[in-house]
Amino acid sequence: MSDNSANTPRPRLLVQVRDCLRYRHYSLRTEKAYIYWIKYFIRFSGLRHPQEMGRQELVCFLTHLAVERDVSASTQNQALSALLFLYKTVLEVDLPWLEGFERPKRPAHLPTVLGVAEVERLLAQMQGTTALVARLLYGTGMRVLEALRLRVKDVDFERGLVVVRDGKGNKDRVTMLPRCLEAPLKAHLLAVQAQFQADLATGRAGVALPHALARKYPAAERQWGWQYVFPAAGFSVDPLSGAVRRHHLDPKQLQRAIRKAAQAVALVKPVSPHTLRHSFATHLLQSGGDIRTVQELLGHKDVSTTQIYTHVLDRGGVGAVSPLDRLPQHG
Incomplete structure (x- = not known):
C-alpha cells in the first residue's frame, strides 16, 4: 500500500x-x-x-x-x-x-469605581434579565463572560456560592452568592426551565459543552444542569459545530442596558459591566475585607493585581488633609 x-x-x-x-x-x-x-x-x-x-x-x-x-x-x-x-x-x-522581542508596556491606570450610592442608583434603574446579571456582577465580582457562561449546576443555593468554571487562565474558582439574589435567581431559573422543557418538546434543546465533554457525555447537552443560567431569547448557529441551539445572553445586550441606565441616572463616570467588578472589589476592601480573600474571589493570579484597588481607596495621599482646607477662610 x-x-x-x-x-x-x-x-x-x-x-x-x-x-x-x-x-x-x-x-x-x-x-x-x-x-x-x-x-x-x-x-x-x-x-x-x-x-x-x-x-x-x-x-x-x-x-x-x-x-x-x-x-x-x-x-x-x-x-x-x-x-x-x-x-x-x-x-x-x-x-x-x-x-525575546520586547513587548510594549501597558500604562498603569486606576479602574473606574462607582460609589455605593451610585451603584444603588444604577441597579435600581435596570429591569429584567440584564438587571439580574448586573446585580450578580456587583454581588460576586465575576467577569462579564463568566456570568453569562454560568451553568445551572454551578449555582449552589444551599451553600450560598457560585462555581466559576474556566475563568481567566482556564482556572476554576468559587465566589459568594449574595443571599438577596437567591429568590430572584430561583424565580428566573423557573422561567428558564419552562423554556428549556418547551425546547425539549420541539427537539431543539441543547447547549454547547466545553472541550470534549460533548463526545464523552453525549446526553449532557440536553440535561438541565448544563444549561446556561442566562440563555439567549432565540436560537443561533454555533460557529464551531454548525448546530442550531440557544447560546447565552449576548454581552452587547448587557452593555447597552448598563449604558442606558447610567445615562438615565446621570452618572458622569464611564460605566461598563466591568465597572461593577471593580466596584465589588473596592467596596469589599472598604468594608474591611482581606486583600487575599478579594484576590481569591476575583481569580487574580497575583495579589499585586488586586492591590490596585487599595490605590483606589486612597484619599489624596492616604487621607492627608490639603493645605487649602487648613486656611481659616476656606476651612
Whole structure:
C-alpha cells in the first residue's frame, strides 16, 4: 500500500492557524482576534508568506500599529501574541529573536469605581434579565463572560456560592452568592426551565459543552444542569459545530442596558459591566475585607493585581488633609 501523505496538499495557512487554536482550546474570541492580526500582518507586508519575513517586517508592522494607527499597548501586545503563535506553534519556525522581542508596556491606570450610592442608583434603574446579571456582577465580582457562561449546576443555593468554571487562565474558582439574589435567581431559573422543557418538546434543546465533554457525555447537552443560567431569547448557529441551539445572553445586550441606565441616572463616570467588578472589589476592601480573600474571589493570579484597588481607596495621599482646607477662610 503506497503512502500518499507526501502528495496530500497542506491546508491553507489561516486554516492551519484555526485548527491549531481549536486543538489547544483557545476561545472563539481569541481565535477571531489572532486570525485578524495575522491577516492584517500579511496584507500589510504585501501578501508575502510569513516564512519569507523576519524581524524587520515584524518591527515595521508593530511600529505601524503604534505610530500610524495609534493603538494601545494592550492591542499591540495582542497582535504580537498572534504572530508569536503563528511562527512558534503553526509554522514551527525557531526564531530566537522573536521570543525575546520586547513587548510594549501597558500604562498603569486606576479602574473606574462607582460609589455605593451610585451603584444603588444604577441597579435600581435596570429591569429584567440584564438587571439580574448586573446585580450578580456587583454581588460576586465575576467577569462579564463568566456570568453569562454560568451553568445551572454551578449555582449552589444551599451553600450560598457560585462555581466559576474556566475563568481567566482556564482556572476554576468559587465566589459568594449574595443571599438577596437567591429568590430572584430561583424565580428566573423557573422561567428558564419552562423554556428549556418547551425546547425539549420541539427537539431543539441543547447547549454547547466545553472541550470534549460533548463526545464523552453525549446526553449532557440536553440535561438541565448544563444549561446556561442566562440563555439567549432565540436560537443561533454555533460557529464551531454548525448546530442550531440557544447560546447565552449576548454581552452587547448587557452593555447597552448598563449604558442606558447610567445615562438615565446621570452618572458622569464611564460605566461598563466591568465597572461593577471593580466596584465589588473596592467596596469589599472598604468594608474591611482581606486583600487575599478579594484576590481569591476575583481569580487574580497575583495579589499585586488586586492591590490596585487599595490605590483606589486612597484619599489624596492616604487621607492627608490639603493645605487649602487648613486656611481659616476656606476651612
